[in-house]
Amino acid sequence: MCPRCSICDLKFQREEGYFLGAMYISFGLALATIALIAALLWAITGWWITKDVTWAVVLFVPLAPTISLFARVLWIYLDQAFDPEPPERGNISAGSD
Template identity: 35%
Template sequence: MNERCQKCNFKFEKEPGFFFGAMYVSYALAVAQMIACFIIFWVLLDLSPLVVFFIIAFVVMASMTFNFRVSRAIWIYLFR
């Protein structure tokens, strides 16, 4: 994350613990991705449970950094 916003110079670093709520947002994003993958690959495509598990694990691991940045942005915009 950048320390300050490039456009408005807003300092992203709040008091210690401010972004703990972003962990909950990140968790919610990951769960939504898992449910979407489950519905697509098991319910619609009827793949085996082991294949679906590995697909879900790959999608979550691949989107981890994206979720981290987006969840912090969502959390900070709730309080800005």
């Protein structure tokens, strides 16, 4: 992951362990996705719930990296909404001398 945004120069990792919250979001999204897949499989196939959940986990594995990245984006968005990062001294726009 790049240390800064190439467009707005936002520093992605403010401090050590910054993305710990993103791990919680990723975990919640993973559980919701697996539950949704298992429910759909159960509704379509009528298998036992253990077989549905097993197949839901198998089908979820290819989605895991995408969900992890999406969770980081959500975490940065939420963090910027509630606690915006102030501009750094070197990045103050010209004309505000």
